[in-house]
Amino acid sequence: MKEALLYEKLDNQKVKCNLCAHHCKIAPGKFGICKVRENIDGTLYTHVYGRTIARHIDPIEKKPLYHFFPGSKAFSIGTPGCNFHCDFCQNCEISQVTSPGILEMGSAASPDEIVQEALDAGCKSIAYTYTEPTIFFEYCNDIGLLARRAGLRNVFVSNGFMTSEMLDLAALWLDAVNIDLKAFKEETYRKLMGGRLTPVLENMKHLVCKGIWLEVTSLIIPGINDSAGELHQMAHFIANELGVDVPWHISRFFPGYKMMDVPPTPMEILHRAVEAGKEAGLNYIYVGNVPTSGDQNTVCPRCGAVLIERVGYNVLYNNIEHGQCARCGYEMAGRS
Numbered sequence: 142m143k144e145a146l147l148y149e150k151l152d153n154q155k156v157k158c159n160l161c162a163h164h165c166k167i168a169p170g171k172f173g174i175c176k177v178r179e180n181i182d183g184t185l186y187t188h189v190y191g192r193t194i195a196r197h198i199d200p201i202e203k204k205p206l207y208h209f210f211p212g213s214k215a216f217s218i219g220t221p222g223c224n225f226h227c228d229f230c231q232n233c234e235i236s237q238v239t240s241p242g243i244l245e246m247g248s249a250a251s252p253d254e255i256v257q258e259a260l261d262a263g264c265k266s267i268a269y270t271y272t273e274p275t276i277f278f279e280y281c282n283d284i285g286l287l288a289r290r291a292g293l294r295n296v297f298v299s300n301g302f303m304t305s306e307m308l309d310l311a312a313l314w315l316d317a318v319n320i321d322l323k324a325f326k327e328e329t330y331r332k333l334m335g336g337r338l339t340p341v342l343e344n345m346k347h348l349v350c351k352g353i354w355l356e357v358t359s360l361i362i363p364g365i366n367d368s369a370g371e372l373h374q375m376a377h378f379i380a381n382e383l384g385v386d387v388p389w390h391i392s393r394f395f396p397g398y399k400m401m402d403v404p405p406t407p408m409e410i411l412h413r414a415v416e417a418g419k420e421a422g423l424n425y426i427y428v429g430n431v432p433t434s435g436d437q438n439t440v441c442p443r444c445g446a447v448l449i450e451r452v453g454y455n456v457l458y459n460n461i462e463h464g465q466c467a468r469c470g471y472e473m474a475g476r477s
Contacts, residue, residue, distance in 0.1 A: 154183035176238035194247035208475025216259035219271030285314035386474035393430035
């Protein structure tokens with residue numbers, strides 16, 4: 142265990158965690174909503190420091206990040222736990238802590254070891270992913286500072302439910318984030334995720350203001366967030382509040398976890414989302430979890446040239462030169 146960051150001590154040995162927007166007030170001997178942070182005699186500790194439950198080398202496109210060093214490799218790590226409890230969770234075996242034994246799963250790795258493994262593997266970045274990185278922030282923070290000094294970039298794949306205080310601290314080393322915008326209704330966030338929409342929206346704006354590269358993913362679920370009105374709201378929020386150059390990844394839902402009775406997203410709904418994004422003026426729209434198509438390609442917003450062709454997570458070719466379209470010279474958004 143390691144003492145937590147970003148918490149305050151209250152009366153009667155209670156503590157208030159300021160790492161995520163739940164702001165859990167935790168009595169002695171109790172855990173926060175994430176089930177990985179425990180109040181022991183008035184001090185808040187994290188149980189997931191220095192132990193990874195998942196550690197892999199992934200294409201950066203798998204995060205998904207399509208405009209952040211495309212074609213590069215990301216050394217990807219995760220620990221148990223999450224501050225959301227999504228009924229459609231795709232990594233529920235490791236994100237939903239249902240017994241203390243889950244916290245002891247995985248293998249030990251110091252921050253120095255993680256950075257060295259990433260360098261040895263020829264990775265361009267370290268991605269904090271698979272589960273919600275906010276809940277293992279102390280581990281991320283120590284790795285991130287070392288990684289930055291070693292010339293590596295740092296990437297979050299997140300539900301966006303952190304606090305601005307956490308983002309301010311992470312800004313010392315964080316380079317890119319993909320945020321899941323799971324719906325555009327507070328009721329959906331409350332019922333299906335156990336969270337709130339407003340902090341997610343505010344945090345995305347905060348990231349843009351900090352100059353941290355942002356891409357947004359929305360898993361479109363039939364009957365949950367697939368109405369024309371809600372797709373319109375999501376697309377217009379991204380365009381108007383974050384910027385038309387922020388990529389929107391529209392992802393197809395497949396049955397899983399507590400939503401086995403919900404069918405896969407019909408392709409016409411995904412096409413409706415794409416049209417909503419185009420109508421809002423977004424320059425970069427991608428469709429994921431679908432058979433091979435041109436929906437993963439990066440196209441120049443000015444001349445329409447296919448500049449990056451992808452099949453799955455693989456980049457077949459990249460015709461962006463010095464950040465510009467090789468055909469017309471249009472300056473493409475992203476980091477490279």
